[in-house]
Amino acid sequence: MQLQSPFATVTTSVDGDVLAVLARAPGPMTIADICSLVPDRSYAGVRNSADRLVEQGVVDGHRTGRTKSFSLNREHLAADAITALADLRRAFLERLRSGCRSIPLRYAALFRIRRPW
16 A cells, blocks of 8 residues: 555546545645645646546535635545545554554664655
């Protein structure tokens, strides 16, 4: 499992990246805001994904003047599952901490591997 990309367990599309960002966001975000957090995706791809997710009802679209922003529709039936997927890294680390507390340890380390691709 790729903890840095939790939605990769269910989708490889930009939709997963957009949902992950919006699930963690405290409020509405513009396409530029979302793109700054998913640098491997194009602006047009993120915009198209956000519009597609609005059509599905899982994301709410907001317009302020000419600016469009998006937020996770927390009332959607899938919102809890989306939030749980976005939170996989935190859940894993909490389980790891809990497991380490139950056994006598002198040292524990967790390494993050950065891939060049």
